[in-house]
Amino acid sequence: MEKLVIATRVSQLALWQAYHIKERVEASFPEIEVQLNEIVSNGDKILDKPLALIGGKGHFTKELEDEMLAGNADMAVHSLKDVPTYIPDGLELVAVTQRQDQSDVYLSHTHATLEDLPKGAVVGTTSLRRRMQLLQKRPDLKVKDLRGNVNTRLRKLEEGQYDAIILAWIGLKRLDLLKDIPFTQKLSLDMMIPPMGQAALGIEIVCGNEKVREIAQSLKDENTFICTQIERDFISKIGAGCSAPVACNAVMKDNVITFRIMLGFSDGTNIMQEKVVVNVSESEDLGSKLAKKMIDNGALDLLKNAQKVAFKEEMPQRL
Known part of the structure; x- marks a missing residue:
């Protein structure tokens, strides 16, 4: 095998993740040329509706899977939280990378912490999971939907459309965006439980190619795989x-x-x-x-x- 093609979304964070995997593969298998197949997913196109109303997280993975099944890519790099528990025939989720910090983070230009938000403050999130946990703790808040890529969400916060927003800490860290926010508060796992697979990358491959499987397995972290499998089993059941x-x-x-x-x-x-x-x-x-x-x-x-x-x-x- 001389060339490995990795399918990836074209968002800034997805490309960071794909290039990270590309560098790891090239370091471990210097004889293999690694190329990226950059794809705009349906979830990246429809930004004016809540994710739950456009078909869910599979809209971030389907186009990448279609490219693999069509023979245009050998492997896909996903944010594991976006990967449904059902994997199409002909494909396999074979590896999960070492998980980084899984926390969500509170961001604001006006109030230092979630506890400091006044009654009726507007908090932005796309996530029903976050909405549930926020309103359980602070039913006095107004939760407003928030779509767009990371930079768009941060711009909306800066413009004052929201008093605060909640995002995944790891994405902001990887893109070096935390330094630009006046007030940040990392939320503990007891305060804001993450979704299945947050802060880990899922490596999906086309079945039947043992070299691609070997490459994917080299990226696997066993402890993270055990933990995320528990999460995926729960969601599936x-x-x-x-x-x-x-x-x-x-x-x-x-x-x-x-x-x-x-x-x-x-x-x-x-x-x-x-x-x-x-x-x-x-x-x-x-x-x-x-x-x-x-x-x-x-x-x-x-x-x-x-x-x-x-x-x-x-x-x-x-x-």
């Missing part, structure tokens, strides 16, 4: 799409896994929440087991009703 607010995060430290889960309505009500701590040796099927426990306690009906409530004001305009 409970059947949660992005029309329902769900947070789940597994962290491993000293062979102990802490797994946090929350689901409920996007207005911060009807919350179901769990936090379990187990040894890694006891973590097999942990995600599926916790999903079953929540299902037994009524999670499926809750999620069904949450989907009806989410963005109910926008739904009629969709039809």
Whole structure:
């Protein structure tokens, strides 16, 4: 094999991630030329509607997968949080890179912390998960949808369209954008549980090429793979799409896994929440087991009703 083609989205962060993987592959396999196939995903094109109303996170991955299935790429680099638990036939998610800081971060030009926001302050987020957790803690806030790439979101904050916004810390760190924000507050995992896969990269390949599989496996971090698999098992078992607010995060430290889960309505009500701590040796099927426990306690009906409530004001305009 002389050339490896990596499919990537064209957003600034996606390109940073793709070039990062390109450099790692070139360092480990200097005999292979690595090229990028840059693709504009549907999720990058439709910026005037909440993500839940345009089909969910798969809109960030489908075009890349189509390119691989058409023979135009050997591998795709995804933000793992954007990868649905269903992988199309002919493709395989074989590696997850070492996860960096998974936290969300509060950003503002006017108020130092989330606790300092006055009653009725406007907070911007695209995420039903963040909306749920914000309103659970601060039901007095007004949460307003926020779309666009990272720079667009930061510009809207600076223009005063929002009193504060919530984003993933890792993306801002990778693009060196945190220094430009007057007030930042990294939110603890107990304060704001991340989504499945946040701050890890998923490496998806075309099945059947053993050299590509070898390359992908060289990028794998075993501990991150274990934790993110727990998260993906939970999401898959409970059947949660992005029309329902769900947070789940597994962290491993000293062979102990802490797994946090929350689901409920996007207005911060009807919350179901769990936090379990187990040894890694006891973590097999942990995600599926916790999903079953929540299902037994009524999670499926809750999620069904949450989907009806989410963005109910926008739904009629969709039809």
